[in-house]
Amino acid sequence: MLDLNKIGSAEAGQLQQAQDRGQLSHAYLLLAGDEAEALNTAYWLICYANCEGENKPDGTCPACQRILSGNHPDVMLIDTEENRQTIAIDQVRTLKQELAKSPAEGDRRYFVINHAQKLTLPAANALLNLLEEPVAPVVTFLIASNGGQILPTIRSRTQIINFSQQPASSRESLLLENGMTQAEVDQIKDSSQVDQAVKYFYQELQEHDPLAIVSAHQLAALVKKQKQGTKAWEKYVWILLKKWAEKELTAGNVQQAAAFLADLLQIDQMRQSNVGFLNNLDYLALKWQQ
Ligand SMILES: [Zn+2]
CATH class of the missing domain: 3.40.50.300 (P-loop containing nucleotide triphosphate hydrolases)
Incomplete structure (x- = not known):
């Protein structure tokens, strides 16, 4: 009905x-x-x-x-x-x-x-x-x-x-728990386009779709386009990817999710050595192509 x-x-x-x-x-x-x-x-x-x-x-x-x-x-x-x-x-x-x-x-x-x-x-x-x-x-x-x-x-x-599954307030605490400052969280506004691009990118990686490399560039361009807080948006993207993998883990797809989370840890280190956002997305896309 x-x-x-x-x-x-x-x-x-x-x-x-x-x-x-x-x-x-x-x-x-x-x-x-x-x-x-x-x-x-x-x-x-x-x-x-x-x-x-x-x-x-x-x-x-x-x-x-x-x-x-x-x-x-x-x-x-x-x-x-x-x-x-x-x-x-x-x-x-x-x-x-x-x-x-x-x-x-x-x-x-x-x-x-x-x-x-x-x-x-x-x-x-x-x-x-x-x-x-x-x-x-x-x-x-x-x-x-x-x-x-x-x-x-x-x-x-x-x-x-x-369709969103969680209210905004719990999203905020999720971002804070994952290492964003309040100032950074405040910069993440109207995220639906980025949310969608991240989800799409994640799905392509999981399906070993070679188009993920194109989506990586689109995602990086989208983040660059945000009026403020590029760094905050980049952090936001990595948190979302981690959340997707954790969701997959609880859904029982253990091997693939664990491999993905390990790659995200690797990227954490690369970020600390100042590897750029797009390079890190590319790294994922190429690695998951096979
Ligand atoms: Zn009517």
């Missing part, structure tokens, strides 16, 4: 801002431990963009109601069907046919793919073509709990939104 009250509010805000500025991407990958929350958030945005009421999205006007009940011609939901564990290629082909149609009511159409990790390989590849050639005004939302289960080629064609 869709529920516009059970959304990720920060993430909905991010999408709302993009919509208001006319800057929605053509494809999003919404990653959330609670997939229902991500699905609700996608529908929240779709209702927001189509709502006919004053307090958008009200969830009660005719447009919202048709969207939420699955009866809006511009909104397509693909999900695992009953008696099936996967999303098959014929379901994605349906989307392809839909892609040729113009929006019936609004200025664009919306495709929502729930449980995107259940796409079969042929279905994922068919989707790839669809994401490659967004000829029609379409916004696609892919919903999944774990980005590692999504083909890297799909991930790279989407804008990834990670």
Whole structure:
């Protein structure tokens, strides 16, 4: 059941801002431990963009109601069907046919793919073509709990939104516990772009993806672009990488996580001998390529 009250509010805000500025991407990958929350958030945005009421999205006007009940011609939901564990290629082909149609009511159409990790390989590849050639005004939302289960080629064609799992206050204490000063923590503001870049980089390393070297450079450029506190941001990136590895450790992926943590220790030493941030990221990317 869709529920516009059970959304990720920060993430909905991010999408709302993009919509208001006319800057929605053509494809999003919404990653959330609670997939229902991500699905609700996608529908929240779709209702927001189509709502006919004053307090958008009200969830009660005719447009919202048709969207939420699955009866809006511009909104397509693909999900695992009953008696099936996967999303098959014929379901994605349906989307392809839909892609040729113009929006019936609004200025664009919306495709929502729930449980995107259940796409079969042929279905994922068919989707790839669809994401490659967004000829029609379409916004696609892919919903999944774990980005590692999504083909890297799909991930790279989407804008990834990670739903936050912890409140800001506990994040602050986490950073303080990991060696940042209060002054440095105060410099870390609006970190969602960096958070996403770090997570993406980490996933590529774990998958031995040669593109990690490109992401290393993008991440370094992103850190350089921050208005203040480059050193604080660099520290922040290393803490995030360590947290990801620790998470993996508790998830039972012991060998790989331990190897990664050992590399981070190595990098700690290299940082103390003034090896630059990008060089250290490169070191990781090259080491994990094999
Ligand atoms: Zn409405």
